[in-house]
Amino acid sequence: MSSEQRPDLVLDARSVTKRFGGLVAVRSVDFTIPFGSIVSLIGPNGAGKTTFFNVIAGVYELSDGEILFNGETVIARPRRTWAEPIYWFVVPTILLILAVAALLAGIGIIGHLLFLATLLAIIPALLVALTRPRWYVRMIGRTGIFRSSRPNEMVSLGIGRTFQNIRLFGNMSVLENVMVGMHSRMHANLLDAALRLDRHKREEEAAVNDARKWISYVGMAGYENEAARNLPYGYQRRLEIARALASEPKLLLLDEPTAGMNPVETREMTGLIARVRKDLGVTILLIEHDMEVVMGVSDRVTVLDHGEKIAEGSPDEVRANPQVIEAYLGRGAASA
């Protein structure tokens, strides 16, 4: 795989493949998103759009291929997720097993010593793993065990997302929802919060301030203390976007943001999407079924069918592509 980097791309997915068991959901898709653009992913139901989307968001592990974000490889072959926390404790665990074995075998002194060693070995492992998890994981990553990313790491890198079926934190207030979105941009740790250090106080104040701004940015000022589950549908969609924006993404992934909306709401949402790009300079990847939205707002459209990329280009090019028409309407419609 060539590692030539293109500085104009925020996301560069190279021959991405995702299999579920024997089923290939996404097959060798190349896909790029330039900085500051709005790119849409369309395709019939079951084309693999959401799977592809979830691979980018770090929810699914890649079966094959590579994804570069900001010129850096962030997702490659999967890491063994179960191994990571175990890895933290490999040394203490081995010592513990030896200690128990020695005790069972009746070698009391060695057992006691090993037991003590276990306790001593836990301490540095824990301290490092908990206080500097990122550093620790990166250090272990050098050994080649962990290469892929998970959703939370993708957010830290600058990818925010919304969900097709809204997944707000229903019992939290609107303000809290947005503040959860800021999680990865806040730094207060356990001690700061428990001891209520200045740093924590300042950060919380700033966070509440920012959260209010995000809420009014999506046009929901005044709803800050409402429980998210009590919001009307359209507002829930907007809150999802506010929550995603609060993580200060470079790339925002929107999964069918206008699903289930009436024309007026759809127009407002389309306006919001365009505004996010214009005001905030956020690059947007959009999955959408509503062709009016897609054609109106996108710079570029990619079409997936049966997990494969069948067309790519400007909205007008894609609209005229016979393969696309065939995928949507069936064979015959294109030739007719």
Added chain:
Amino acid sequence: MTGHPTTGPATGGTKPGIRQRLSRAMSPGTAFSARHQSLTTVVTFAAIGILLPVIVLLPPFSGFGTQNDWVGGFADAGIFVLLAIGLNVVVGWAGLLDLGYAAFFAIGSYTYAYGASPFTGLHIPFWFMLPIGAFVAASFGIMLGAPTLRLRGDYLAIVTLGFGEIVPAVFLNASTLTNGTNGIVGLDQPSFGRLFGVGDFGFTNPWPYFVTILGIIAVAFMLLSRLENSRLGRAWVAIREDELAAASMGINTVTTKLLAFAIGASTAGLAGVYSASKLSIVSPDQFNFTVSFTVLAMVVLGGMGNIWGVAAGAFLIFELQSQGLKQLNTFIGGLGLPAFNLGPITVDLATINFLNYQYLLYGLALVLMMLLRPEGLFPSRRRRRELHELPDEAERGNVELSEADEVEL
């Protein structure tokens, strides 16, 4: 906007980041004001510390024992209050059902036994053992949690239940290390008790223990209640509500859950150290599953998620169980009711010992509470909302990260 890729996480510091651009687009909002909870906590606990010993001098409490008896009982209740607020972090805030909580209590106790008894010959002062016990318990919490916290909630419950059984079993069976069934005896008692003008620590003087546990609880309270409204507390609630969404908002779900587990375990460790020093003995039978379940019942009945409610619930339940049932025995026994037979079961209310019915009452209380008032006696606002949600919304809370329900094939 820009064609320049940057490395590392964007903090919005160097060039006009998204937050600055937002500020340009929007007018500033109102400022956030931090509440001063700590003062309230200190004042409340000072008041409790003064009022409780005074109240028991008044009828009807004065009829049930001397002031020293009561104060000793309060010190014991304090152990369960501490356990309950620790478990509340795990169950109430992070939503992880831990059924083996007594294991960490046991680990704390045995840590004290190793650190301050003739058994090992070490005599580390109680005050140093407190943080050590908390730390060792937290380490074991993380050791257990690290591989298992990825599991679905109810699997986690079983694994913790198993762990809760393994730990006492190890303490029982690894007898070279733990002295087996007999346990470790003659543990050191805390010293420098004259500090508070309450006399020496000892079996006959409960006051120093009472003051100590009150102090420990107050500190734990202050630290824990601050967490509730912090970045970490929000992350716990978010994970409880929807783990995938939480991860997609940048929360490292494993580390966050581990922290809840470790904090809960360390609180149990504190309780263990304290309890071992008070009893001056540790043995495996002090830590069987009934302890875990009792504490869970306290958390549930008190009101999951509300630290004050949980503490009050633990205190009330402990006192009911240690005093209330005893008094009920005396009361019913004095009525002189006849005995009657029901097949294999003989019921004789006059000689009935209500202490034996403790777990029946817990069981009934748990079932009825879940059916009638699932949010507990003193509910937290958010938990109440959650437990009374509509059926179709209830399904959403439990989705595994690896098996998100939006696979589209």
Added chain:
Amino acid sequence: MTPATAPLGRVRLSAGRWNVAVGTIAALVAAYVIIDLGAGGEGQAQFINALTIGAIYALIALGYTMVYGIIELINFAHGDVFMVGSFVSWWLLTTLGFNGAITDPLLLGVVLAVGFVFSMGVMGIVGMVIERFAYRPLRSAPRLAPLITAIGVSFILQNLVQVGVSNSIVTTPQIIPNTTLHIGPISISAINLFIIVLAVVLMAALQLFIGRTRLGRAMRSTAIDRDAAQLMGVDINTTIALTFFIGSGLAGAAGVVQGLYFGVSVFTLGFYAGLFAFTAAVLGGIGNTTGAALGGFIIGFIQVIAAVYGYGVWSEVVVFTALVLVLVFRPTGILGQQLGERA
């Protein structure tokens, strides 16, 4: 639970059917050799002992797995249902005045039949009552709620037996004569043979019921998608109640067997038995009835192997460690999660 899990599970399942059969035989042979090495001359007896204990766990595990499969609830009270079942059979036998072996084969058959039917029926009804009052009202509540009531019910059952019947060990009459049968090279005592055969018959009957009957189909469809099953005319409440009836009935049968085999019962019996049986259900793949039976036998073997090598007191540690390892490395268990898919 989620639609996503279904296709994944099925792929694994169909690929592994032969492997499972071959693996089982290989494992049995290996287990025999291991036991024989440790037991020194008593290998065969211990092997049969392991099968018998395994059969008891398997019967209990079936109830766990069926309930979990259908309403995704870990029925913590299930182990205590088993315990109560053993007390019911104790009560019946002592009330009927038996205190030793029954030599008349006809009478023995009648007593056993009555004992099992009575105990299974009573426990089945107890299970349905528990479901009706403790779980059904909470069917749409967050999952923590029914789990907590299950713990509550477990407390109630245990405490009722403790204070109502006995707070120590009760002795169940050993009504099956202590004779040893010789079938070719195999020597097996009557009670072991009876228990193993009974367990196999009950499990086979369950598989047939789930696989071949209308009610069984209703159970399977409810397990896969409750709402869809309801729309297709399945009476959800009846189906779930039936699941509890069958599961608890099997636990009741296991309770009788426990009394007959070990001769003693105690009110705390249900806790460990329940925990071990749940481990068995998870080992085999929760929601999978064949898996639960397999898991039960595995646990039986683990226990006996630990015992013959002198680590009997460590057996629970070994079992729970096995549970943690399985959950971490293969949370779907050995056979994957499907209720009745394999029938």
